[in-house]
Amino acid sequence: MDLKPADNPRWRTVHMLRDRRDIFPNAREMAAYNARYLCGRCVPCRIGSVRMAELIEEFPPDAETLEQLADTLVATALCPVGRGAAGMIRSALKRIM
Numbered sequence: 001m002d003l004k005p006a007d008n009p010r011w012r013t014v015h016m017l018r019d020r021r022d023i024f025p026n027a028r029e030m031a032a033y034n035a036r037y038l039c040g041r042c043v044p045c046r047i048g049s050v051r052m053a054e055l056i057e058e059f060p061p062d063a064e065t066l067e068q069l070a071d072t073l074v075a076t077a078l079c080p081v082g083r084g085a086a087g088m089i090r091s092a093l094k095r096i097m
């Protein structure tokens with residue numbers, strides 16, 4: 001099991017799931033949570049988190065667009081919370097695709 005931080009060594013979140021549990025519903029739930037509760041102070045979080053939540057609702061999700069959006073969010077978000085939101089989506093994409 002690899003428990004390295006997703007993108008930022010200062011912002012770590014670990015979600016433990018049973019092997020049998022599908023990660024896709026959890027990723028959708030986390031994306032929706034981030035879209036609702038990130039502060040929205042910076043444009044990447046305000047727009048990017050909402051767009052991520054919209055994109056991950058589709059099945060199968062557009063992995064390439066989600067990955068590009070996550071890269072943009074990591075590079076431009078003002079705080080580690082926004083970067084961490086992108087990290088969760090990246091991690092889920094690795095396991096979904």
